[in-house]
Amino acid sequence: MIDLALLRDHPDLVTRSQEARGLSPDTVAAALAADRDRRAAITAFEELRAEQNAHGKKVASAAKEDKPALVAEAKQLSERVKAAQHAATAAEQLAEEALGRIENVIIEGVPAGGEEDFVTLHTHGEPASFDFEPRDHLALGEMLGAIDMERGTKVSGSRFYFLTGIGARLEYALMSLALQRAVDAGFVPMIPPTLVRPEVMRGTGFLGQHADEVYHLDDDDLYLVGTSEVPLAGYHMDEILDLTGGAKRYAGWSTCYRREAGSYGKDTRGIIRVHQFNKLEMFVYTTPDAAEAEHLLLLDMQERMLKDLGLAYRVIDVAAGDLGSSAARKYDIEAWVPTQGAYRELTSTSNCTTYQARRLDVRYRPDGAKTTPVATLNGTLGTTRWIVALLETHQRADGSVVIPEVLRPYVGGIEVAEPIR
Template sequence: MLDIQFIRDNAKRVQENTKRRGSDADVSAILKLDDKRKEIIKKEEELRAKRKQGSKEKPTPEQISEMKKVGQEVKKHETDRKKVEADLLEKMSWLPNMLADDVPDGGGDEDNVEIRLGGKKPEFSFPIKDHFELGQDLDLIDTERAARVSGARFFYLKNEAVLLRLALVQWTIQELMKEGFTPMFTPHLAKEQTLFGTGYLPFFSDEIYKIEGEDLSLIGTSEQTLVGYHQDEVLPSLEQPKLYAGLSSCFRTEAGSYGKDTKGIFRVHEFYKAELIVVCAPEDSVKWHEKCQEIEERILDGLGLHYRVVNICVGDLGAPGYKKFDCEAWFPGQNKFREVTSNTNITDFQTRRLNIRYKTNEGKVLFPHTISATGMTDRALLALLETYQNEDGSITIPEVLHPWTHGIKRIEKKI
């Protein structure tokens, strides 16, 4: 949510930003509604002052009649104001966040700008397989039975793939705790206000699984529950930011992805993720955005994955985001880079919607900024399967994960 005074002071800039982001939100309509709201408030205050003045003396019958009329007018103006405020909130809720100056133009992932490469590209002297072929051969992935049980885009992980996922989680959390992040298991369900506050409503309503008859939906990421953790709170000084590492399953309808990534389990309705959330003072958000990026890359380096970092273009940047980086790991079996982590500076877009504030050392109450980044997802597991495959069909497990794989260092075909 943008501040209404900021919108008023920067109306042209906000409208240009809105247009650039492909939104049809109308800034002039928002300002007209705000003007109307102010007019009604002014009239309400005048009527209340009149009623208060009349109550100071013993009223005549005529004055009693007049005060009843004033009371009725106050109620009417209250009703009108609430309707205008609801209309204003609805229109403001569709305004996307402002963009950083260096966000590239473009309409999709093909327009994202490569910043740098990381890790060493694996080379093979034998025909290679993708993660799904490997998963089938080594009895790690079962989508056929999952389809019978749950439908398309679901899967069972089996055998060493389970150990690999758990090891990834354990190692990632270990690395995040070294950086001061508090590990948290979060609820898998969230109320509509929390989804609105984090900017997933109204922008991504078609991506959300709603529980019929309940004010609850399955979360698409623990970002929603971790940022919502402090809604309607005033935090103490953020000289030390709030650092959270959330672990959860994530649920997405994948609306609009018909026909995409139908082979394998790269794009699914349910997956596991470790999420990084930073709640910090506004002047520190750029620094923490860069810090989260450093952490993401260090995790990928530790796993020995080849990847690239891209600056996300306007058309690929969700409405709450101010600036976003993705890390795309190299998938040898697909012969291309695929997104495995994201890292977004959301500024005060979420905290305004969730009414999260903090008190400065000078006693001012301000809205903090939030950063949302990825520690690991199941996609990292898939990249590992493809990267560490061997000529005999086995897969070597990266050394950093050995403490959690129960002595198993290599995944081999079952006899």
């Protein structure tokens, strides 16, 4: 949830943020009203409890002849206390629901609007051009023996696939390179669980507008994660962190799962939009005042990866309505995909400020003062979808693909992937 003090003291700021996201400003007024009702209900309950305690002492010290009347009054008071407690509980529930409709307050400068209203910050490299008709990544993957969609569908259904031969090696290479660079930058490598409890999924904000993207195991009440951001955010849940030595940085390598609900008919060819993939996700816990600098650090790491892979890309400042509930600002890097004649998202990095930490109760103690929520950030450093841009960008007329130099140590020194069919 957002900072209650911010909501109470600066409701206009929260309203502008909601409006920039395309959400109703009425959510702010409703949250403020629910917050007032909750505080009033809790105060009423506490006052009655105090009255009840005082009355109990009076009964204990009363003369024998006065006790029957006082005991009768005590029973009536007890019923009033129970009713006030129920009212306070109900008010707290309503307030929680109302506050849950307030998404993280965006950082100043984030563009308003929806998916198409992003701002391009800069581009890198020239989009690949060819003196032959380029093949798309699936055609190349089939020629190289790298991607088998047909058997993936046979085994698991639509939007599943096998990475085989050089395809599997390329994914291991990408992920291994990403992990090595993360470790070199001081990130602690992690292999997190990919099933999490509801409170962790909810705390990271993935059970809001993205709930239909998440796989749920009903019998166990566990969720399959769509990114290791989720378990890494839950790693320090209910803890007070020592950040005197700087930010805590983790790099989680995991398989990820997404239902892709609502994407019927979109990117049905190949491995752009699939139900299962691997990803190396960076996750950071830091102080709120250091969060924006940390965000730029994550973006820089992503850019250096894509530059070294020889990909043309653009960096965009994602519009407020496309941020998701937890992010206050998000930068996407989109690589050029030649056969689509378009940039397609390869990485995201989000500054979630204190929004997730408040929900998951992750705090630190600044300079011996009382504890306060940390800021959390996340960013992708390698994932299966990158293979799409790699194959298409580095293809040759005969269907072979040049392996970027930085990946060659991870594929046994192979410089060119040759067609096998």
